[in-house]
Amino acid sequence: MNIQFIINESHHDKCFRQLVNEPVTVLRGISQIQADALRDAFGINTVGELADLRVVKLARAIRTMASAEAEPLEAMAKEALLDDAVEMTFPASDPVSVASSITRIEVPPEKVDATSDHQNAAAIEANNEQVLGSRALGPGGQHTAGAA
Secondary structure: OOHHHOEOHHHOOOOHHHHOOOEHHHEOOOOHHHHHHHHHHHOOOEHHHHHOOHHHHHHHHHHHHHHHOOOOHHHHHHHHHHHHHHHHHOOOOOOOOOOOOOOOOOOOOOOOOOOOOOOOHHHHHHHHHHHHOOOOEOOOOOEOOOOO
């Protein structure tokens, strides 16, 4: 570590043992106003006292433990359920093929009238005739005037 980047130029000739007992203003970026605030709030006067500050040690411990903490079981279960739901919707065994030579559909396919092209169309029409009293579809499968 290059100490010149973290301490002011006037203290470059000092060793670490000496820097511990220097005022916090020796640290680059700490002004006298900030040093006074540290002294008033926490009783901190030296670099060593700042390093030993209990609040700083607790904050560092929390940061260290946060990086090692496991995901909560509830969150892991939710993520697993979501992964399963996505897999059921979009199975990985049937991925979208980029090289299938179909890039886009220029003209949509002709749509079939589901009311006449249905496996139970005759039964549905018979039910419609019974309920309505007349045929809902004309002879070619077209709706008749006034039909529901």
